[in-house]
Every structure is written in structure tokens, then in C-alpha cells.
Amino acid sequence: GALVLVTGMDHVDQEVKDVHIKVFRENGNTTEDLQSFLPTAAWNGSSGVLSIAVGETALSETQYLVVWNITNPNVSRSSPPSIQLVGAGTIYMSPFNLTKDVLLHEPFVVTGMILAAMGQNETSIGRANLISLRFATSTLLPPSTEISVLSLPLLDPLDVQQTFLPSGFSKHPTESLIFVVDQNTMAGREYEIKLVVRNRQHMRESPDLLLKMTGGINIVPFVISKASGNAAPFLIAGLLLKNISQTNFDQDLDNTIAVNVSMNVDLKANVCQLVLLGLKDSQTLSTSSLPIFNTNVFDTVAMWTAETGELKVKLQRDVLAGDF
Known part of the structure; x- marks a missing residue:
């Protein structure tokens, strides 16, 4: 914790x-x-x-x-x-959601x-x-x-008389492309995720994808002193949606979509999810799986639900913040 x-x-x-x-x-x-x-x-x-x-x-x-x-x-x-x-x-x-329009100006958590x-x-x-x-x-x-x-050394034990808060963590529904963290990941690395879909529209523009992140993260230590008050140095937890590109935009052609993502936090294994939205006008080459290329972090094949456009991909090794 x-x-x-x-x-x-x-x-x-x-x-x-x-x-x-x-x-x-x-x-x-x-x-x-x-x-x-x-x-x-x-x-x-x-x-x-x-x-x-x-x-x-x-x-x-x-x-x-x-x-x-x-x-x-x-x-x-x-x-x-x-x-x-x-x-x-x-x-x-x-x-939180990131779109390709904001790129480096996305709202961090x-x-x-x-x-x-x-x-x-x-x-x-x-x-x-x-x-x-x-x-x-x-x-x-x-x-x-x-x-x-800390820093209250004494000989006698403390009697703590009050409790902390009960409340539930609301799990927000996911909609499209889901990358599930399989192991603890490292913040700060940049990843390129490539997925192949079949275009349904002619002259399709690069998808207006959204990145959404939920779950737990491992945070590095930070210090807040009384002198800094509300200007304390926070750890900013978020993702950078750096680039989205594609290879084809014609109707019914196979289209390789590349998404470049950089994260600056460590992601908690089996808890965190990266969700890629905006692919509901695409179809996969298979009704059950979608190939993922050019990444050494995610599995090469993801489970795909064609009706909802939901794709689940797991990480296959640790990824830490700060790695590029």
C-alpha cells in the first residue's frame, strides 16, 4: 500500500x-x-x-x-x-482521458x-x-x-482512538482497447503499440483515439514540507500520447495503426489498465484476436471483442518509470 x-x-x-x-x-x-x-x-x-x-x-x-x-x-x-x-x-x-489532439498538453492526474x-x-x-x-x-x-x-521517538506506545474512512473504489467501465498490466511496470519508458485492423470506411483518417488509465501505480518517494505548503512538489502520474499513425486509409484494406505512449509512473501489476478508445468503426482480421506488433512489453496477440471493440493486452515484463 x-x-x-x-x-x-x-x-x-x-x-x-x-x-x-x-x-x-x-x-x-x-x-x-x-x-x-x-x-x-x-x-x-x-x-x-x-x-x-x-x-x-x-x-x-x-x-x-x-x-x-x-x-x-x-x-x-x-x-x-x-x-x-x-x-x-x-x-x-x-x-483520465488523453486524446491525440492534446498530445503533450494532456490533463495529468x-x-x-x-x-x-x-x-x-x-x-x-x-x-x-x-x-x-x-x-x-x-x-x-x-x-x-x-x-x-515519524520523528516522534518516545518510550510509551501510542493510543490511536480514531479511524480512517470507508468508501468504495468505483471501477469505471472500459469501452474499447484494453491493455492490462501483467507485471509491475516502469514509468518513463516510451512504447509503440502497433495493431492491425481492417478499414470499414474509405479514406479513413487516423483514428481519434483516447487513452484512459485506471488502477494502481507504484509511486516513487516524494517529500512535502511545511514550508512548501500547497506548493509542495507533487509526483505527476500520467501518460503521454505522443503520436498516432496508420499505413492505410482505403476501405476494406488492412491498416496498421501505431500508437506511441510514454508513461511517467510505475504501473501496478494486475490492477492497472490502459484503455485505447475510438476503434469502433474498425474490424479485426479475426473475431477473437488482434495482432499487436513492435513492442517488447505487451503480448503479441490480444483478445478482441468485436461487438464492443474491446481489446485486452497484457504486459509480459516489468516496465518502470523513467525508462525510454
Whole structure:
């Protein structure tokens, strides 16, 4: 699952009393209190790591408020600790569409967290201090996601009294050409997918294809500090639909369509789907399969449903971000 680490507590000799996890969703002018984290958490006193598991899939664009009590060390606090959010792991993505018209200007899904606010209620030495951290996630969090609070070393275990949110992950229907990730893939590589269809129309233009992505991605670590606030460096999760070409545009001729795609995220095996839309006016050479050429990632033959134009293709090896 995705891992979120809160780091940067500026003193290690403080005593943590308890931690509360609260979840808020903005709904107009009102704030809806949600239940989402599990009521128990694992605490490592020597490292100061607090891990809280997500019980069910969490919604994106939801604000989470983490509150914990500490005893201030032998200094007076003028402001909350300089906390950082660090994320890594696997998250779920909402679908997004890319067309050949936008190419390099497609709307990416922003994967990351916004450190919205921090606060405390006590600055005096030796007094109990309630510290709060509010952040928002821009993506869906799957079950087994962990939220971790770091740099709070202490001897006593924490009593986590609040839970995180239950909500279902809505699987959006696919329509046309589906590439199923078979193994964990690497972001940043560029792939050329070639498929052969038989034209049904004369003087057919290159298809107005759409790329759609759903599922889970493995994200590289990122750090968000209090100083950066909402300008925190997000990891941008998305695909580049770089080029679409074809070899034939005459009616009833076999037509090889090439699609160049670059991804900048790691794709989760058996969860992620790449969907290629816009081929409903084509027919395949076979009612059950469609040849795929010129790629070392996808299977060479994909299962094809002629009635719906749905094509499923699996990756046959790992593909990581950043590879070209």
C-alpha cells in the first residue's frame, strides 16, 4: 500500500500522549466527518514511526486531520514542529482521458498530498501540547495503505482512538482497447503499440483515439514540507500520447495503426489498465484476436471483442518509470 511518512519533529525527548486520526471532506460550506483509519496503530518508539492502516479504500480530494498530544521538551515552542510528509508505495488512480489532439498538453492526474495546515495549542516547557496536521490526498488510497508519523521517538506506545474512512473504489467501465498490466511496470519508458485492423470506411483518417488509465501505480518517494505548503512538489502520474499513425486509409484494406505512449509512473501489476478508445468503426482480421506488433512489453496477440471493440493486452515484463 501507499506509505505516507510525517517527519521532522525537532526534538526527540518529547513524550507523546495519544494520537487521533480524523477525516474531513469539504462539502460546500460544511465539513463532513468521515471514519476511515483503523482504530489501532503500530508504534516504534526508538524510531518514532507511527503506522496507521487504511481499512477500506479512501477517497481522493479528502482532507485528513491527524492530531496527537505531546509533552513539550525543555524549550518553549513558538510554532508547530517542522514536519514533512514523505510518500512512497502504491496508490489507486482515477481515470483520465488523453486524446491525440492534446498530445503533450494532456490533463495529468496529480498524485500526491497537500500539507494544508498545522497547529498546536501549547508552547510552554513541560506542558501537554496538542499538535495537529491536516493534509489532503489527490488520489484514491487502497486498503492496506499506511499513514506513518515519524520523528516522534518516545518510550510509551501510542493510543490511536480514531479511524480512517470507508468508501468504495468505483471501477469505471472500459469501452474499447484494453491493455492490462501483467507485471509491475516502469514509468518513463516510451512504447509503440502497433495493431492491425481492417478499414470499414474509405479514406479513413487516423483514428481519434483516447487513452484512459485506471488502477494502481507504484509511486516513487516524494517529500512535502511545511514550508512548501500547497506548493509542495507533487509526483505527476500520467501518460503521454505522443503520436498516432496508420499505413492505410482505403476501405476494406488492412491498416496498421501505431500508437506511441510514454508513461511517467510505475504501473501496478494486475490492477492497472490502459484503455485505447475510438476503434469502433474498425474490424479485426479475426473475431477473437488482434495482432499487436513492435513492442517488447505487451503480448503479441490480444483478445478482441468485436461487438464492443474491446481489446485486452497484457504486459509480459516489468516496465518502470523513467525508462525510454
